[in-house]
Amino acid sequence: MAVSIPRPGTPVRGSKTGKPIMALFDLLGRSWTLGIIWQLSEDALTFRDLQSRCEGVSPTVLNKRLKELKECALVDHGGEGYRLTALGQELFALLAPFGSWSQNWSRNVFGEQGGEE
Secondary structure (H helix, E strand, C coil): CCCCCCCCCCCECCECCCCHHHHHHHHHCCCCHHHHHHHCCCCCECHHHHHHHCCCCCHHHHHHHHHHHHHCCCEEEECCEEEECHHHHHHHHHHCHHHHHHHHHHHHHHCCCCCCC
């Protein structure tokens, strides 16, 4: 059975026409997707290491998300484990500034630093 991924040009969450940005938001909004991308931003990780770093994601959900990310050409699997593709690294470079922004937001709105970026 093929993994159902949001595709531009087809209905996705938030868009009946499937605008590319909405298809991307649908993909990124799925549970654990952003966490997986974030964890793979520095190094390739094995399935077990990735599951450990994602703090309790079930093997079933992790496997499903990795399949979706591979089908979307954001993640690849090789001898060293799972890693971001060039396209995945490009996406992460766009997402990374949210890490520092979130620290400022947490401090300014809630008066606390919170965890790591």
